[in-house]
Amino acid sequence: MGLENEINKHTIHKLEQERDMYKRNWDKALKQHDTLIDDIAVLKANISRLERKNEKQLELLTKFSGFINFKLWVSPANDTYKYFRCELDKLGGVMV
Template sequence: MSKKIYSPWIQDPETKKFYKHEAKTHTGIVVRTQGGHCYINGSETTLTENLMKQRDQYKAERDTLIDDIAVLKANISRLERENRDLKHENKALRLQANTYFDEWQNEKLTSQVLRDQCKEYAQEASKNTTLTNHIRLKAEMNPGVSRYLDLVNYIDRLERD
């Protein structure tokens, strides 16, 4: 049994070396050569038959890869479309979020102004109450002074309205 591949079609030493290597690397296929014949898994085939089988296998793999490429191109197109839609949606959501943030800032500012006004009104009301109590106290302490009595009457009319 010879380990060399002899064939009238393969004369170049580099080509013989390539096919010898290819024959060894096939998984599950036992190749041996003897006197110009090639034995694959125990049955005799010619090198041409072997190469045709290998060619058919490569064609089948190529066709599968071409189909895979078509599927991958479709997936890429779909993902690009989804990405474009998501970018558009993201832009719209960002604009909406910015609008809500601006409204929140305006409301926050408005509420701060209102709180400040409430504090001022509370201080003024406190001053008015203090002044009113002071005038009433003066009217009680000086019942003969008409201006204090007139002020108390005026305050009572304001509080009724």
């Protein structure tokens, strides 16, 4: 029974080590999960902020496009207004 007892103790010890390893890996994975969840919240906030900023910039760009159109109507030969109209056309989708 002495040898059998030693084998059982050794097996129990190995199983405890394996259990501890799995526990450490689980804790590490859980910490990574929590970090990723926090990162997602930050990214969502950044997306919302950038969408608001983009909307304001598009509004301004649309107004500027209208202004350039008016200036070209008033002064069709002005090279500066032609240049800005051309650049706005390259951006695409900005028409008034």
